[in-house]
Amino acid sequence: MSTTTSFLIPVQEQIHQVENLMQFQAEGHHPDLQAALRHLLASGGKRIRPTVTLLVGRMLGAPQEKLITLAAAIELLHTATLVHDDLIDGALLRRGIPTLNSQWSPGATVLTGDFLFARAAKLAADTESIPVMSLFSNTLSVIVNGEISQLFSSRCQADREGYYQRIYAKTASLFETSATCAALISVVSEETIQIIRSYGFNIGMAFQIMDDVLDFVSDSSKLGKPVGSDLRQGLITLPTLYYIEDHPDDDLVQQIIEGRCPHYEEDIQRLVDCIRDSHAIEQSITEAERYVNEAFNGLQKLPPCPERTHLEELTLYITRREI
Amino acid sequence: MSTTTSFLIPVQEQIHQVENLMQFQAEGHHPDLQAALRHLLASGGKRIRPTVTLLVGRMLGAPQEKLITLAAAIELLHTATLVHDDLIDGALLRRGIPTLNSQWSPGATVLTGDFLFARAAKLAADTESIPVMSLFSNTLSVIVNGEISQLFSSRCQADREGYYQRIYAKTASLFETSATCAALISVVSEETIQIIRSYGFNIGMAFQIMDDVLDFVSDSSKLGKPVGSDLRQGLITLPTLYYIEDHPDDDLVQQIIEGRCPHYEEDIQRLVDCIRDSHAIEQSITEAERYVNEAFNGLQKLPPCPERTHLEELTLYITRREI
Structure with missing residues (x-):
């Protein structure tokens, strides 16, 4: 494991428990649902969101069991949104592994996503925290409203404010x-909650900006999709x-x-190449670094500790x- | 209004508040979401589920504001499941009004359903009751698991036990x-909760059996779909x-x-006619009446009162x- 992901080591065992709890959500339900969840869990990802939950919770003394439950709720919600996203985008691969919609009917894919939403909500309820439940369901509204806005907006919107709203x-x-x-499941002051909230916001903004940068500078084998795929879909991100x-x-x-995105392959390719070789990449990374620094x-406002x-x-x- | 729906009169004003609260859930979100919700609310239905919530809650002294919130959460959850159902079934009309999927892209329809799930969960969280949240999310799992089982099972399953599981x-x-x-949001004994639970279960079973009877004996103009449409879809219900x-x-x-359902129109039509004219209808109604009596x-185990x-x-x- 590269040293850059050394932060994953201390939560490795807990992430394993989170994944088990996620898989357990299909227990007693239709066998094909169990298989679908197994497939989705196997396609993995780095589990960065639950890692954030686990490290923040451990730092603040959250009860261990609730923390695992919460982390599973978060990752399951994320998984559910990806299932519907991939269906809507007609994506065939995610992280190099076939998407659910590439193998199942649209109906089965919609319902599997719905089932994951339901189980994510159940896990959130299992934390027995009203503020968690409330924030959790509100966040789902924000995510879905964002997707709807994107779907209904004309493609090729080139405004900075819209971009920030979208990545939020x-x-x-x-x-x-x-x-x-x-x-929220820890016994901490309102001030600490606000510090943590802003921390989550800042790393999230940086994370998406970097995703948008990588869409230009990474290679398609790492991305599991063609380079410049955002632009190909008429999506204007920070580098552009x-x-x-x-x-x-x-x-x-x-x-x-x-308001017209190029649609000839050679035009798109030229634009992608130009952007990749321009200052725009560096400028975007600098912007992500601003959020990272923030x-x-x-x-630093919190007491030092391993977490x-x-x-x-x-x-x-x-x-x-x-x- | 026919005397048979006289029970709607005492909750009329509250149902109006429930509908307003439902519509309010799209406030501040994308205008097309607001329009979609308006369309869905206009296509109405009798609001029988929120009526049950309101009458039970009033009978048991539930706090008025939470009760409205809860009823809106229930009806919004129901609406969300219908949006995805109609999409999956490719239904063009519901209650004689064009479905969302008949006018919008599949993607927009999936996301609108997701948004309604999110807002339903938010309303459930607004009741500030952990047991409500828990039951609410569990119920969504049950509903979706049922739909998935139906989607993945071979059509034309003729077993009684499977039927009861399905309509549950x-x-x-x-x-x-x-x-x-x-x-759950009222101050009542565990025994009362159980009486109410069973009441809800029994009327629900009766309601669906009657739906399945009406699919044979009603006329297509009232149903807003062809008579015998369950059988046409390979769905074996109680009359069959x-x-x-x-x-x-x-x-x-x-x-x-x-295990082979008839698929020639004249065969289906003959079978529908035979079932409609047979004792099967009376037997099914008798079965629904058993649940109604229950x-x-x-x-009667609860003290008499107007509700x-x-x-x-x-x-x-x-x-x-x-x-």
Whole structure:
């Protein structure tokens, strides 16, 4: 394991318990649901959201069992949203593994997502915390409202404010909730809750900006999808926004400003190449680093402890990761 | 208004508040979501589930504001499941009004359902009752698991036990929850909660059996879909089960027993006509009446009051309704 993900080591055993609890949610239900959940769990990911929950909760002295339950609720909610997202986008692979919708009917995929929502809500209720329940369901509204706005908006929207709103809804809101809920089940001051909330928000914003950068600079084998796939879908992210600002005279930029994304493969490829080789990437990473610094500095307001150190490592990892 | 629905009169004002609270859930969200919810609310229905919640809660002295919130949560959950159901079934009309999926893309329809789930969960959390939250999310799992089982099972399953499991998951579970949650936010004994739980279960079972009867005996203009549509979809309901028992020598019955539903229109039509004109309908209604009597008798264990009388009226209405 690379040193950059050393923060995963101290929670490894707990993450394992979280995954078991997630899988257990299909127990006693239809065998195909159990198989679907097994498949989704196997396609993995780094479990960064539950790691945030676990480290924050341990740092603040949250009861261990509730913390596992909460982390499983968060990751299951995330999984449920991905199941519906992939269906809507018609994505065939996620992290190199076939999506559920690539193998199942749309109906079965919709229902599996619904089932995961239901079990995530049940796990959230199992924490026996009203504020957790409330924040949890609100976050789901924010995520879904964001997706609906994106679906209904004209493609190719090139405004900075819209971008920040979008990445908050898409990613930062759940990071914020992953951190905040862990504080809500701990006995801490309102001030600490606010520090943690802002920490979750900042790492979430940085995480999505880096995702948007990696969509340009990574390679398709790591991404499990073509490079520049956001732009191909008419989605204007931060690197493109910076590129537009710096190259107002570029033909393709002109097109985008007029609200028309390029749709010829050679135009898209040229734009992707131009953006990848431009300052826009560096500028975007700098922007992500601003959020990372904000998050890192926020943590300094809390007393030092091993978990705080691990959260610092996790924070720094966000802008250093390659996928 | 016919006297059979007189139980709706005392809750009319509250149902109006419930509908307002439901509509309010889209406030501040995407305008198209607001429009979708308005459309869904306009397509109405009798709001029988929230009526159960309101009458039970009033009978047991539940706090008024929480009761409205709870009733809205229940009806919104119901609405969300219908949105996804209609999408999966490709239904174009519900209660004679175009379904969401007939006008919107599958993606937008999936997300609207998800949004309604999220807001229903938020409303349930607003009751500030952990048992309500827990039961609420569990019920959603039961409903969705039922739908998945139905989707994955071979069509044309002719067993009685499977039928009862199916109608519990599909309908009785939410009626049970509509009643039980109202008891859970009231200060009552565990015994009362159990009486109410069973009341909800019994009216729910009766309600679905009558739905299945009406699918044969109503007319398509009232149903908003062709008569016998369950059978056309390979769904064996109670009237067909009774008919099979009484007519083992019928060719089409033989086919069904062998697990093949008729698929020629003239065969289906003949079978629908035979079932409609057979004792199977009366036998099914008798079965629904058994549940109704069970529900009615259960209520007698509680002290008489106006709300109990209205619940009695509601109970008797279930087997008398024409749609």
